[in-house]
Amino acid sequence: MSYLDHIRNCNRYALKDFRPFYVEGVQVGHIKSAFAEKLRCWPAIFRVSPTAVHLVSNLQSFEERTQEVRVVLEALVEEGIIPRWHGEEYAVTASSRERALFVIDRGSAPYLGVRAFGQHLNGFVNQGGQLKMWIGRRSRDKWSAPGKLDNLVAGGVPHGVPLQENLAKECWEEAAIPVEMASQAVPVGYISYRFETQEGFKPDVMYCYDLELPPDFVPQCQDGEVEEFYLWPVEEVAALVQETDSFKRNCNLVIIDFLIRRGFITPEHPDYLEIVAGLRVPL
């Protein structure tokens, strides 16, 4: 294991069995060929060719697209082709969330291979110059990455919810960080990666935040998604990332970014150029 291995693990994709997905002539996703073929059943909504999938051009408004595509995706959940309906709306966009062309349910996002947006927070304490990070262990019954280590707070951003508001909500649910304290979190950039999953494709934008917590603060999980919290010196966290697979895949990148920004990984590292570039791949 190495820092670079974690970056490679998050950027595994071939896309040879995928077709680009276009809305209004702009590519917004990648669709697996097998799934694209299913969409042929709705020719009034999707125009499927052997090399691409287009949303039909007479769906011109945000609402119209949302409504028509929803009918298709609900049917596919019904048929069991998409395993579940999350009830959370995700933006479909070629750029930022604010420029969404329509919205789909979170569970369908990887099938259309559209951009995902998340927020990850590094919670740390400065004990007399020694930085320590709060790390969570994901509950054993989570559907993804059960039992893996995690950033103190992390979550997806549904469409239409302001980033600040969503972060405050996640801070409370995942770690009982009060709103006032959460508002001190400093946005420090984002990480991007492209990952091929069994369902499809996930080009992900993770907005990163640093939050220095008071020394006497102890996080508490409100929603049962975290089993336990640990407060570890940054150097120990760095070693865990560098040498093991203990963290949920994309959380490794959030910690590597923290280590880069705070000088724990220095330009003398032989992989420095590739690590830094690898945290921000073009989507």
Added chain:
Amino acid sequence: MSYLDHIRNCNRYALKDFRPFYVEGVQVGHIKSAFAEKLRCWPAIFRVSPTAVHLVSNLQSFEERTQEVRVVLEALVEEGIIPRWHGEEYAVTASSRERALFVIDRGSAPYLGVRAFGQHLNGFVNQGGQLKMWIGRRSRDKWSAPGKLDNLVAGGVPHGVPLQENLAKECWEEAAIPVEMASQAVPVGYISYRFETQEGFKPDVMYCYDLELPPDFVPQCQDGEVEEFYLWPVEEVAALVQETDSFKRNCNLVIIDFLIRRGFITPEHPDYLEIVAGLRVPL
């Protein structure tokens, strides 16, 4: 002017009149066609075709390549085609400085279009929670960007000089920052950009550092390259970058990176995704 305009200003290139430059089958640079044609005079060293320039393959060692190419570049300086000899060795590499295939004089680097490596330091003071940045104004008689605003310390990294050592030297020469203080500088990543110049091409890696200075420290230029220093609130520096062309071109990017990492530019900025991606373009 906008943050994004500064990023675009640093990434202006067409490369249509350029030919890729290869060493041992690996591309290490881009050479303007007119300059490539001059290299035809040395067929024992450069193999020039209409679509590419190759270093001849029988030059197999670092020393051999350095020595043979030096003869060519010296002759071109002699002829006035390359305007000056700097007397500073720069690495020719497809990756990091440590993996240099040979070295050339700094003045020749843009002609071969090879990677340049520099260091830029954000010097700041925390006055009761108000961050202020030390900004220099470049001397009016500097050969590049005279009279423009600059980061507190900035300089190119010659081959074979460790980054720490070079930074300490630049800190002393440009701002009279003592070695002990300079060693507190925190490496925080790098910025990359690709810029076409009149001479050729410059794919640049700027290693960035943050240094919190004592409130009573006042920088003093030792080498006459800075005319004056200012200590300005970060918000004023941000406004200068956003609204004007006062800074030397690439220094804008160093400040934008500082503003991103410290939350002065937030994810709510409409250009956030493009700004953050634009600071680290693939070289």
